[in-house]
Amino acid sequence: MEKKDEILDHGQDYDGIKEYDNPLPRWFLLMFYGSILFSFAYMAYYTAKTWSIADASGRSANLAWSGARVAAEVREAESGHANFVPPEGDALLSFVRSPGNISRGEALFKANCVACHGENGQGVVGPNLTDRFWIHGGKPEEVLLSIAQGWPGNGMPAWGASQGPEKVHWLTAYVMSLRGRSVSNPKAPQGIEE
Numbered sequence: 578m579e580k581k582d583e584i585l586d587h588g589q590d591y592d593g594i595k596e597y598d599n600p601l602p603r604w605f606l607l608m609f610y611g612s613i614l615f616s617f618a619y620m621a622y623y624t625a626k627t628w629s630i631a632d633a634s635g636r637s638a639n640l641a642w643s644g645a646r647v648a649a650e651v652r653e654a655e656s657g658h659a660n661f662v663p664p665e666g667d668a669l670l671s672f673v674r675s676p677g678n679i680s681r682g683e684a685l686f687k688a689n690c691v692a693c694h695g696e697n698g699q700g701v702v703g704p705n706l707t708d709r710f711w712i713h714g715g716k717p718e719e720v721l722l723s724i725a726q727g728w729p730g731n732g733m734p735a736w737g738a739s740q741g742p743e744k745v746h747w748l749t750a751y752v753m754s755l756r757g758r759s760v761s762n763p764k765a766p767q768g769i770e771e
């Protein structure tokens with residue numbers, strides 16, 4: 578009988594199950610010890626920056642750095658306006674005049690408002706937003722209020738909850754920029770001239 582076919586004797590019978598005393602195959606042992614060695618190298622590589630040992634390559638290794646980035650992205654995804662402080666008074670005026678805010682608002686307007694206010698704000702079911710007539714007032718604060726809380730009883734949905742404060746402000750910037758724009762087929766004036 579060869580050594581490797583020796584049957585171990587545990588001095589007891591386990592339902593007739595026998596155990597050979599064979600060494601583990603070499604390929605298995607290599608993988609086993611290899612993966613242990615690999616784990617040290619791996620950990621050293623991916624934590625080097627955190628322990629400020631070395632490395633400026635910006636690899637994903639940098640736990641401190643990637644942790645901060647993930648936190649920032651989560652914050653942004655959760656709210657989209659985490660750091661947004663609603664501007665008031667003069668700050669609101671300059672906010673609504675900023676070309677960047679106007680074009681951000683334009684994209685939102687095209688996506689949400691054109692069905693009722695027309696492609697160019699000329700008015701369909703909703704009133705013309707390009708004329709000087711306003712049902713609920715045309716000052717930035719008033720337009721902001723119309724958009725944020727809506728006039729649900731009159732067919733104007735509220736956008737504050739679904740869009741959040743920052744986007745409502747962008748929309749206000751765009752609506753304010755529509756005034757005086759010449760459009761084809763403007764809807765007849767509604768409300769009071771301002």
Ligand code: HEC
Pocket residue numbers: 685686689690691692693694702703704710711712713714715720723724728731732733734736748749752767768
């Ligand atoms: C389902 C149709 C509908 C949609 C969509 C809609 N509106 Fe309106 N909107 C109206 C109606 C109707 C009124 C008039 C409400 C009233 O008579 O009190 C109105 C009024 C307004 C007013 C006040 C106008 C005034 O004369 O005082 C503003 C500002 C306004 N909408 C902006 C928007 C913006 C911005 C969006 C997109 C985010 C939007 N609306 C989407 C129907 C809509």
